Amino acid sequence: MRFITEFVAGFELSIHLPSSYQEENKRYPVIYLQDAGNVAMDAFNYLQHLFNSKQLPELILVGVKPHDRNHDYTPWPAGALVTGSSSFGGGAGRYVQLLADEIKPYIDRHYLTMPERENTAIAGCSLGGLVSAYAYFNRPETFGKSAWISASFWYEGFIAYMQETPLPAEKHRLYMYVGELEGIYKQTIQSGMVAQTKEAHRILLAKGFPQEQLKFETDPLGTHDSFFFAARFMNALKWLFADGTDAFPR
Incomplete structure (x- = not known):
């Protein structure tokens, strides 16, 4: 894959183009990734x-680097979870608007995309999964697919x-996706991670x-870390864009 860095709407983008990019008459679905x-x-080698x-x-992957996760990825302000940690700014509305109205149109103008909503996905993990869920409710005309991986459904009021x-x-x-061990040692509202995710599904x-x-999907051994996120992201891609079989069957 070919890697390009761009700055659009004040955000740094990591754009990953397929190996076959620029073949004649070929265009690609796009997935917008948080963090x-x-x-x-x-899991880049396995993805390849x-x-x-x-x-x-083959897909075009657009990674969007946040300015401040606690601000960009949260739908409304909330206090810090523990003393000394950062509060949550509630900037997701503006972030999703910029993603849909400035970043995506730029990518569609400058790259060989399939711009239709059914060929456009948004995905993220943890708070990145939360803002991806928020985007589903707020910009369904833009994003026709999404992956909410260990999304922070514990967030107050969501x-x-x-x-x-x-x-x-x-x-x-x-x-x-959520791992069954996520949040079990937390003393904050994050302890409700699994129950809240299952409630969101219900x-x-x-x-x-x-x-x-x-x-x-759930995993009885799943904890809240990138080891599990990456594997489930592969399953998500196969569900969203291919035959839906697991990339990592259990």
């Missing part, structure tokens, strides 16, 4: 294998937001999200 796309880089072996169609907000009318394909189905468009 600079680190989840893809953590999935492309080379045709288990995945489950209530999901309960109160109608599902977007546009068809969406979604991957969700809410989606109860509101009518098509079950055939949603894949929800």
Whole structure:
């Protein structure tokens, strides 16, 4: 893959182009990744294998580096979880707007993308998964697929937001994951990570999200770290863009 760094709308982008890029008449789906796309880089060689072996169609990956995760990825302000840690700024609305209205159009103008919503995904882990969920509710006309990997559904008020907000009318394909050991040693609201994620899944189905468009995985040994995020990201890509079989079957 070819790597390019760009600065758009004040954000640093890490753009990963397929090996076949610039072949005649070829365009590619795009996935926008939070946290600079680190989840893809953590399993880059295996990801390349999935492309080379045709288990995945080639994609353009756009990693977006946040200015401040606690601000960019949270939907409304909230206090710090523990004394001495940072509070949450609630800047996700502005961040998602810039991603949809400035960053994506720039990528579509300058790269060989398939710009339609059904060929455009957003994904992230932890708070990056939370803002990806928020983008689904707020910009469904832009992002037709998403992956919420160990998303921070413990965030104060987010489950209530999901309960109160109608599902977007546009068809969406979604991957969700949480590890069963996430948050079990926390003394804060993060201890509810697993229960809140399962509640988020229940809410989606109860509101009518098509079950055939949603894949929800758990792992009895899963903790909240990149070791598990990267493996589940491969499964997410296969669900969103390929045959839906697991890249890492259990």
